[in-house]
Amino acid sequence: MNSRxxxxxxxxxxxxxxxxxxxxxxTCHPDDEAGLLAFKAGIxxxxxxxxxxxxxxxxxxxxxxxxxxxxxxxGLQITGDPDVAGSYLSGTISPSLAKLQHLEGFYFxxxxxxxxxxxxxxxxxxxxxxxxxxxxxxxxPLPANIGALSQLGQLGLNGNRFTGPIPSSISDLTRLFQxxxxxxxxxxxxxxxxxxxxxxxxxxxxxNRLSGTIPDIFKSxxxxxSILLSRNGFSGNLPPSIxxxxxxxxxxxxxxxxLSGTIPxxxxxxxxxxKLDLSRNRFSGVVPTSLANMPKLFHxxxxxxxxxxxxPAVKNVEGIASLxxxxxxxxxxxIPEWATSSRSIYSLKLAKCGINMNFEEWKxxxxxxxxxxxxxxxxxxxxxxxxxxxxxNLFEFQASRNKLRFDIGKLTNLSPRLETLDLSKNLVFGKVxxxxxxxxxxxxxxxxxxxxxxxxxxxxxxxxxxxCLCGSPLPPCKA
Numbered sequence: 001m002n003s004r005x006x007x008x009x010x011x012x013x014x015x016x017x018x019x020x021x022x023x024x025x026x027t028c029h030p031d032d033e034a035g036l037l038a039f040k041a042g043i044x045x046x047x048x049x050x051x052x053x054x055x056x057x058x059x060x061x062x063x064x065x066x067x068x069x070x071x072x073x074x075g076l077q078i079t080g081d082p083d084v085a086g087s088y089l090s091g092t093i094s095p096s097l098a099k100l101q102h103l104e105g106f107y108f109x110x111x112x113x114x115x116x117x118x119x120x121x122x123x124x125x126x127x128x129x130x131x132x133x134x135x136x137x138x139x140x141p142l143p144a145n146i147g148a149l150s151q152l153g154q155l156g157l158n159g160n161r162f163t164g165p166i167p168s169s170i171s172d173l174t175r176l177f178q179x180x181x182x183x184x185x186x187x188x189x190x191x192x193x194x195x196x197x198x199x200x201x202x203x204x205x206x207x208n209r210l211s212g213t214i215p216d217i218f219k220s221x222x223x224x225x226s227i228l229l230s231r232n233g234f235s236g237n238l239p240p241s242i243x244x245x246x247x248x249x250x251x252x253x254x255x256x257x258x259l260s261g262t263i264p265x266x267x268x269x270x271x272x273x274x275k276l277d278l279s280r281n282r283f284s285g286v287v288p289t290s291l292a293n294m295p296k297l298f299h300x301x302x303x304x305x306x307x308x309x310x311x312p313a314v315k316n317v318e319g320i321a322s323l324x325x326x327x328x329x330x331x332x333x334x335i336p337e338w339a340t341s342s343r344s345i346y347s348l349k350l351a352k353c354g355i356n357m358n359f360e361e362w363k364x365x366x367x368x369x370x371x372x373x374x375x376x377x378x379x380x381x382x383x384x385x386x387x388x389x390x391x392x393n394l395f396e397f398q399a400s401r402n403k404l405r406f407d408i409g410k411l412t413n414l415s416p417r418l419e420t421l422d423l424s425k426n427l428v429f430g431k432v433x434x435x436x437x438x439x440x441x442x443x444x445x446x447x448x449x450x451x452x453x454x455x456x457x458x459x460x461x462x463x464x465x466x467x468c469l470c471g472s473p474l475p476p477c478k479a
Contacts, residue, residue: 028060032073035099036060045090045113050078072102074127080110082135088113093138098124105130112137118162123148134180135159142186147172158182158204165189166205171196182228183207195220204228206253214259216241223248230255230277237261243269251275255301258282263307268293275299279324287311303327303349313338319345326351326374333357335375340364349374351398358382359404367391374398376422381405389413396420400443408449409433423447432469452477 033056040054053064061068067075076097080088090113097103098121106122108114109132117140122128129151139161147169149155155176162184171193173179177200186208194203195217203221206228213236214229224245234257242252243266251274260282267276268290276297284306291297292312298321300314307328314320319342331354339348340362346369355378364370367390376398383406388397394415400422407430408423420441428444431451436442442458446465453463453471460473470477 028066028068028071028073031099031101033060035094035096036063036066036073036076038096038099039094042094043089043091048081048084048087050080050089067105069102073100074102075105075107076100076103077105077107078109078111079107080112082110090114092116093119095119095121097121100125102127104128107132108136109134111135114138118143118146126151128152129175130154132156133160137161139163141165142167142181145169149173150175152176154178156180157184158207160184162186166191166194166210168193170194173197174199176200177223178202180204181208186210188212190215190217192217197221199223201225201248206230206232208232210234213237214239214254218242219244221245225249226251228253230257232257234259238264240264240266242266246270247272249273253277254281255279256281260284262286263288263291263302265290267291270294272296277301278305279303281305283307298322298344300324303351311336319343321345322347324349324374325353326376328353330354335362342366344369346370347372350378351375352377354378355380359384360386362387368393370394372396375402377401379403383410385410388415391415392417394418398422399426400424402426404428406430408436408444408447411435429467432463 036054037056040051043051050064060066065077066073089111093114093116103125104127106128112135115137118138122131131152134156141164142162144167146167150172152173153175155173158180165188166181166186168191170191174196176197179200182204188210189212190205190210192215198220200221201223203224211233214234216239218239218241222244225248230253237260246269249270250272255277258281262285263278263283265288268288273294274296279301282305286308289312292315294314295316297314297316300320301324303324303326305328309330311325311330320339321344323339326349333354334357335350335355339345343365348370351374355375357380359380359382367387370391371393372395380402381404384399384404385406388411392415395417396419403426404423405427408428409430412433412435414435419439421436421439422443424443425446428447428449430449432444432449432453434454437454437456442462444463445461449466450468453469453474463469463474
């Protein structure tokens with residue numbers, strides 16, 4: 001779920017809970033009670049007691065997850081805890097929930113052990129306007145007549161196991177302002193009829209097995225703020241109708257596909273675009289110089305393409321926040337000044353970008369705000385010790401396959417948040433300090449390290465290829 005969709009979900013759930021709290025003492029209609037208890041009867045396991053308050057003869061409007069207006073159930077929200085292993089409900093969704101004839105919002109989230117097909121009883125609920133069935137075990141095809149749910153404003157079916165094509169009848173859901181079918185097993189192409197959903201502000205089809213070209217459907221969808229089509233098999237060029245989204249588009253993520261051609265210059269007209277992710281595709285040619293004219297671009301990811309330089313300086317006032325240009329055909333020589341001078345940057349990834357400089361010549365404005373750095377496979381020399389002592393919020397530092405030369409014993413003042421350090425295949429020397437033993441991921445292989453290793457949980461591959469390291473997990477030191 002992208003950030004704006006999540007905010008909308010939280011807002012909707014907040015309204016739902018307001019209704020819940022204002023009516024918790026109310027009795028409920030006998031049909032609603034019967035439908036809810038039939039659902040509970042279809043649950044074979046409830047290890048965390050999600051439905052423990054659902055007891056016959058008590059006011060069902062006060063049951064956990066049930067919201068009412070007057071004495072009719074209007075909202076049903078059943079949510080598991082993804083952070084607690086073994087806490088999921090098990091069972092199926094009873095069709096008896098069709099008795100909830102005043103139901104407006106249906107929210108089933110984080111229920112991995114709830115199985116079965118798409119629930120057909122939803123078609124029998126005349127007031128239903130919001131459906132979130134996310135991160136469950138539901139499977140099978142989406143129904144061909146899904147367009148019959150024409151009263152829906154929000155449809156979220158992400159994180160399930162739905163298969164087959166996106167039904168063409170989805171074009172009949174003309175009241176939708178949010179459509180999320182991400183992270184399923186859907187196949188085929190995007191139906192051209194989606195162009196009729198001209199109220200959409202959020203479209204998420206990412207993480208499926210969709211293919212073909214991205215159809216030229218966006219001319220009528222001018223309210224779109226977010227497009228997420230990543231992790232599919234789309235090919236071909238970007239459709240020109242994307243240019244129509246200039247007034248409102250905030251985020252576009254087309255990563256991990258097979259898209260090709262050049263990056264279109266019309267993107268420079270997107271004055272409020274915050275995120276552009278075209279990584280892991282087959283784009284080629286130069287990065288348009290007009291990209292520098294995107295004043296709100298904070299997150300730019302063009303990694304793993306066939307692009308050539310130079311890359312224009314992104315000139316937004318607050319500076320770039322996350323930048324990944326790794327694994328293209330760039331030859332930067334130095335880390336770009338416009339990234340170095342950014343006061344907002346927290347993630348910098350420039351692996352294999354032709355950087356040939358001394359690390360100590362790099363003077364970032366705010367070293368303490370970096371979370372992630374990847375400078376692997378360049379020609380960087382010198383020492384990162386001073387930077388690593390200043391970067392107090394750093395989670396990850398990767399600089400393998402460079403020419404770094406320094407005494408690793410000086411790495412004693414690292415970020416308390418550091419989890420990953422990769423200095424493999426450099427010219428690092430000295431004795432491994434105990435401060436590195438607490439990391440989650442470490443790779444110091446193929447350097448010039450020597451001496452006895454401190455007690456460590458890492459496997460031998462983290463240390464192989466050094467001059468004279470010894471001690472577990474390597475062979476014992478000689479007496």
